[in-house]
Amino acid sequence: DTKAIILVGGPSRGTRFRPLSLDVPKPLFDVAGHPIIWHCLTAIAKVPSIQEVCMIGYYDESVFKDFIKEAATEFPNLPIKYLREYQALGTAGGLYHFRDAILKGRPERIFVLNSDVCCSFPLNDMAKLFDDKDAEAVILGTRVSQEAATNFGCIVSDQHSRRVLHYVEKPESQISNLINCGVYLFSVDAIFPSIRSAIKRRTDRPRLVSYPSSENLESSFMADEDEERKNEVIRLEQDILSDLADSKQFFVHETKDFWRQIKTAGSAVPANALYLQQAQQSGSRELAKPSPNLIPPVFIHPSAQVDPTAKLGPNVSIGPRAVIGAGARVKESIVLEDAEIKHDACVLYSIVGWNSRVGAWARVEGTPTPVTSHSTSIVKNGVKVQSITILGKECGVGDEVRVQNCVCLPFKELKRDVSNEVIM
Ligand code: GDD
Numbered sequence: 209d210t211k212a213i214i215l216v217g218g219p220s221r222g223t224r225f226r227p228l229s230l231d232v233p234k235p236l237f238d239v240a241g242h243p244i245i246w247h248c249l250t251a252i253a254k255v256p257s258i259q260e261v262c263m264i265g266y267y268d269e270s271v272f273k274d275f276i277k278e279a280a281t282e283f284p285n286l287p288i289k290y291l292r293e294y295q296a297l298g299t300a301g302g303l304y305h306f307r308d309a310i311l312k313g314r315p316e317r318i319f320v321l322n323s324d325v326c327c328s329f330p331l332n333d334m335a336k337l338f339d340d341k342d343a344e345a346v347i348l349g350t351r352v353s354q355e356a357a358t359n360f361g362c363i364v365s366d367q368h369s370r371r372v373l374h375y376v377e378k379p380e381s382q383i384s385n386l387i388n389c390g391v392y393l394f395s396v397d398a399i400f401p402s403i404r405s406a407i408k409r410r411t412d413r414p415r416l417v418s419y420p421s422s423e424n425l426e427s428s429f430m431a432d433e434d435e436e437r438k439n440e441v442i443r444l445e446q447d448i449l450s451d452l453a454d455s456k457q458f459f460v461h462e463t464k465d466f467w468r469q470i471k472t473a474g475s476a477v478p479a480n481a482l483y484l485q486q487a488q489q490s491g492s493r494e495l496a497k498p499s500p501n502l503i504p505p506v507f508i509h510p511s512a513q514v515d516p517t518a519k520l521g522p523n524v525s526i527g528p529r530a531v532i533g534a535g536a537r538v539k540e541s542i543v544l545e546d547a548e549i550k551h552d553a554c555v556l557y558s559i560v561g562w563n564s565r566v567g568a569w570a571r572v573e574g575t576p577t578p579v580t581s582h583s584t585s586i587v588k589n590g591v592k593v594q595s596i597t598i599l600g601k602e603c604g605v606g607d608e609v610r611v612q613n614c615v616c617l618p619f620k621e622l623k624r625d626v627s628n629e630v631i632m
């Protein structure tokens with residue numbers, strides 16, 4: 209039997225997801241009509257041997273209550289529980305802290321999924337490789353450009369046997385363009401002992417003693433306390449994976465399917481596009497029917513109101529109770545709950561926040577980035593700006609106003625044209 213663990217993090221994380229994470233925890237943000245972690249569950253539900261899903265994080269218990277309730281009706285054969293860390297314990301620390309709960313029911317192996325990635329989660333393929341190789345661990349890998357690779361965990365593997373030879377988390381220089389997708393399958397007999405020895409290595413290591421000078425005594429003590437807390441953090445990437453590579457039974461499944469990280473708020477736009485395209489390919493009936501004014505794939509929530517003369521798509525999601533006026537144009541964008549796009553407005557490569565209003569003939573637009581790019585910032589006139597325009601919750605864009613490559617914090621009224629700015 210198998211269990212699946214989803215690492216959901218906590219409120220101190222996902223800061224790059226602002227301003228959207230100010231109003232909803234990142235794992236629950238809707239892309240392609242469903243919360244980010246709902247897409248993980250859909251993939252997990254396709255693995256026959258999975259007996260339970262544990263979400264591990266340090267958000268308050270109440271945060272996932274409704275989600276778990278809804279998931280229970282959507283995935284009746286998949287018991288889901290939320291295990292809350294008392295503080296951030298790191299990607300492996302949480303697993304170790306909750307080992308009794310995880311090992312209950314005697315699973316032989318566990319899938320571990322980062323919640324902030326968008327991918328096809330080819331879990332069955334990973335399980336097959338695991339069986340074929342009699343593995344202790346399988347990691348999901350994907351190829352990215354050389355320049356992008358160092359932002360991720362890098363894997364050096366044997367082409368032929370697919371064995372992981374080296375693993376380096378976010379290396380300073382390029383070592384491989386095969387990167388860690390943040391999806392793993394571990395045998396419980398390998399992962400827990402490995403975490404235990406990482407903890408042991410740490411406690412055995414002699415502690416560094418610092419001698420604070422008298423004038424900054426107080427701040428040094430604070431730093432010491434911080435250090436102490438950090439010491440409890442165990443990270444899969446830095447503390448465990450290179451260890452597993454030494455064990456020789458660690459393999460990589462290289463996916464050719466889509467994969468993206470969901471870090472910045474803007475990265476929700478490519479994630480939305482990729483999940484909509486996946487839904488389209490699988491013939492999902494949730495998507496809107498194509499027509500001259502509707503370029504697929506498009507998701508329209510049943511409670512949304514879209515004028516038949518508005519033109520939508522491709523890669524557009526329209527949230528609950530949103531209103532799209534006559535002659536409006538929406539493309540490569542997410543329009544959230546209760547937002548209103550007035551007649552003849554144009555929304556391109558943007559996210560329109562909850563309850564926001566875009567005036568008549570207004571233009572809200574970002575800039576397309578190449579599919580191969582794993583970044584959502586671009587350089588314009590020598591400055592780095594977000595390629596996706598984001599209106600936070602309850603923003604207003606006046607009639608005929610143009611907003612270009614801006615991130616706009618909640619409750620702002622934009623009455624004049626703006627570009628390349630963060631509006632606070
Ligand atoms: N429960 C819990 N507790 N979850 C955590 C904690 C923690 O203390 N810290 C991080 N997470 C969760 C995050 O919510 C996220 O889903 C995942 O663990 C990884 O987050 P980060 O630690 O921020 O790592 P990263 O995203 O910069 O890099 C990781 O993912 C990349 C792929 O997206 C690494 O695994 C890289 O090697 C990898 O390439």
Ligand code: GTP
Nearest residue numbers: 518519535536537539551552553554556569570571
């Ligand atoms: P479509 O025929 O609408 O697909 O336009 P296009 O192929 O010329 O361009 P694309 O779809 O890439 O981009 C959307 C288009 O909408 C842009 O050309 C915009 O100029 C146009 N547009 C701009 N403002 C408005 C508006 O207020 N209403 C409508 N309907 N379209 C607008």
